[in-house]
Amino acid sequence: MARSRTIWPVWLRRLSQTVFVLLFLYLFLQTVYHPVNQAGRGVDLFFQFDPLVLLSSWLASHQIAAGLLFSLITVAVTLLAGRWFCGWICPFGALHNLFSCWRSRRAKDRIASSAYSPWQKSKYYILFGLLLACALGLNLTGWFDPFSFLFRGTALVAYPMFDDATKSAFGWIYQADPAIGRFHVTSATEPVYEVLRRHVLATAQPHFAGTVLIALLFFGMLFLNLHRTRFWCHFVCPLGALLGVVGKNPLVQIQRNEAACNNCGACVADCQGGASPETAGGFKPSECFYCFNCESACPHKAIKINVLVAGGKQ
Amino acid sequence: MTNVFFRWIKHFFRPPEASKIGVTRRGVIIGGMAGIGSALLIRSSALGENRTFSPELVRPPCSVAEEEFLSKCIRCGECMKVCPTNALQPAFTEGGLGGLWTPILNMKLGYCEYECNLCSQVCPTQAIKRMALDQKKQVKIGMAFFDKNRCLPYASARTCIVCEEHCPTPKKAIWFQEVQVMTPEGSLTTVKQPHVNPTLCTGCGICENKCPISDRRGVYVTSVGETRNPKNQVLLDSYADGGGYGN
Numbered sequence: 153m154a155r156s157r158t159i160w161p162v163w164l165r166r167l168s169q170t171v172f173v174l175l176f177l178y179l180f181l182q183t184v185y186h187p188v189n190q191a192g193r194g195v196d197l198f199f200q201f202d203p204l205v206l207l208s209s210w211l212a213s214h215q216i217a218a219g220l221l222f223s224l225i226t227v228a229v230t231l232l233a234g235r236w237f238c239g240w241i242c243p244f245g246a247l248h249n250l251f252s253c254w255r256s257r258r259a260k261d262r263i264a265s266s267a268y269s270p271w272q273k274s275k276y277y278i279l280f281g282l283l284l285a286c287a288l289g290l291n292l293t294g295w296f297d298p299f300s301f302l303f304r305g306t307a308l309v310a311y312p313m314f315d316d317a318t319k320s321a322f323g324w325i326y327q328a329d330p331a332i333g334r335f336h337v338t339s340a341t342e343p344v345y346e347v348l349r350r351h352v353l354a355t356a357q358p359h360f361a362g363t364v365l366i367a368l369l370f371f372g373m374l375f376l377n378l379h380r381t382r383f384w385c386h387f388v389c390p391l392g393a394l395l396g397v398v399g400k401n402p403l404v405q406i407q408r409n410e411a412a413c414n415n416c417g418a419c420v421a422d423c424q425g426g427a428s429p430e431t432a433g434g435f436k437p438s439e440c441f442y443c444f445n446c447e448s449a450c451p452h453k454a455i456k457i458n459v460l461v462a463g464g465k466q
Numbered sequence: 467m468t469n470v471f472f473r474w475i476k477h478f479f480r481p482p483e484a485s486k487i488g489v490t491r492r493g494v495i496i497g498g499m500a501g502i503g504s505a506l507l508i509r510s511s512a513l514g515e516n517r518t519f520s521p522e523l524v525r526p527p528c529s530v531a532e533e534e535f536l537s538k539c540i541r542c543g544e545c546m547k548v549c550p551t552n553a554l555q556p557a558f559t560e561g562g563l564g565g566l567w568t569p570i571l572n573m574k575l576g577y578c579e580y581e582c583n584l585c586s587q588v589c590p591t592q593a594i595k596r597m598a599l600d601q602k603k604q605v606k607i608g609m610a611f612f613d614k615n616r617c618l619p620y621a622s623a624r625t626c627i628v629c630e631e632h633c634p635t636p637k638k639a640i641w642f643q644e645v646q647v648m649t650p651e652g653s654l655t656t657v658k659q660p661h662v663n664p665t666l667c668t669g670c671g672i673c674e675n676k677c678p679i680s681d682r683r684g685v686y687v688t689s690v691g692e693t694r695n696p697k698n699q700v701l702l703d704s705y706a707d708g709g710g711y712g713n
Contacts, residue, residue: 180547183544184548184550185548185582189581190584191584191588195588196589199591205540205590205591209538209540209591212537212538213537215538215592217590273487273489273490274493276487276497277489277494277497277498278497281498281500281502283501284498284502284505285501285505286537288502288505289536289537290504290505290508290509290537291536291537291538291539293540294539294540294541294542295541300541300543303542303543303544304541304567307543311547358552360546360555361555361556361575362558366556366567396487401474401477403470431484434482434483434484436484436485437484437485438485438487460470460473
């Protein structure tokens with residue numbers, strides 16, 4: 153597999169993912185008593201653009217919190233253009249993207265862990281089951297909703313651990329007070345600690361009950377990426393499934409030039425969604441995140457993502 | 467441009483074979499049965515919708531009634547993150563299987579701050595209803611009870627007024643009765659024995675949180691008297707005006 157140069161839409165996507173991960177972290181840190189009985193504005197922004205939350209709470213309670221109507225924008229965009237949300241916006245997806253980078257680098261393994269698997273349909277069954285349960289008045293969506301999963305894992309597990317580790321580390325440095333000649337290390341670390349304490353760390357170390365299960369699921373899902381590219385997004389995510397159903401006939405399509413293609417498999421090895429960009433019948437729009445990796449990876453420029461309707465009989 | 471649009475419309479209604487998700491009948495039936503089954507199992511269990519009136523199921527202030535709460539809460543943890551006292555905790559078994567990871571108050575880890583309604587500000591689904599601070603202060607999330615076998619003025623003939631000092635309601639919900647009791651040395655002494663005024667107590671739990679009997683507190687909060695559940699009441703007058711919010 154010859155490697156070609158990364159094309160600009162890939163860099164744009166990475167930038168977008170970075171921005172939304174930072175936005176998530178910013179809103180996360182704003183979710184505090186700040187400054188007086190006032191949480192930061194719009195801290196539930198990601199949930200408001202999550203149509204799964206809208207649909208499930210409407211099905212289960214027959215009521216809609218007004219803010220959730222923003223998610224109709226997500227639905228509209230997906231209907232027209234496909235699952236860009238998963239590839240460009242979702243911070244949980246970006247996290248899985250990052251962890252997927254550490255899977256085996258051998259070409260054979262990379263293809264095997266990124267090729268389409270029929271098990272990817274399981275997320276649609278999970279979605280269907282959750283929605284039926286909602287229709288019976290029981291809303292278990294939060295167990296699987298990506299933003300709930302991410303926020304819960306961050307707030308109850310990762311953040312308290314980070315808080316503890318940071319405070320301990322700076323505490324040790326302060327107590328040991330190592331010095332190089334007349335230079336004290338604390339004169340460099342204490343200002344950093346001050347900034348962290350003011351803007352990042354919790355006022356008091358947070359403690360939560362029964363977080364072992366949440367931690368196992370959260371970290372487990374991240375480590376499953378070593379086995380399968382974006383495991384969560386391929387097999388579990390009910391929001392991804394919902395967007396897959398909505399965006400299964402999008403305006404934006406992957407076009408494959410069969411004459412130029414020599415079936416080297418470079419596009420499959422880098423595919424984020426398991427959308428099989430290599431098949432003759434056309435890619436799977438319900439699985440594609442429009443990450444542009446296939447187009448970027450193709451050494452023969454045989455793949456293009458285009459605003460056109462391709463494939464099938466016209 | 468219009469050409470592309472029309473081709474898309476045509477494509478939308480007659481998509482190519484590859485666009486099919488290809489769900490199988492077997493998968494749909496298994497997923498559907500799992501969904502319906504778990505909903506029915508959880509709803510029909512004894513703990514479902516809090517039929518056992520679990521005393522530990524103290525929900526955040528402004529929470530809607532339990533059945534509606536379970537239909538709205540997505541267990542995202544926003545409220546637990548924002549809670550300034552760390553009182554909001556993910557439930558494990560307190561609310562039954564259907565309540566896994568929903569927020570409950572643990573008064574030993576924190577308490578419900580009287581001057582705070584942050585959880586209602588951040589809840590994305592309004593499972594915790596948005597309420598102005600003045601309104602929130604009227605909401606009861608439960609009620610405090612004294613354990614006379616452990617509370618110092620009752621059990622050990624010692625003076626202790628910590629709970630009353632922390633009680634945040636404008637008129638204190640904890641009041642004292644001065645009683646002559648016998649000390650271990652055999653002499654008589656006067657202590658102030660605390661009582662809860664059930665009409666004033668909001669169940670905020672600061673009394674339980676600050677109680678010096680650290681392991682099992684001399685005063686504790688349970689969910690009874692919560693505004694959101696007209697059936698979970700102690701006082702007859704709360705039945706008389708119907709309980710609940712909008713009466």
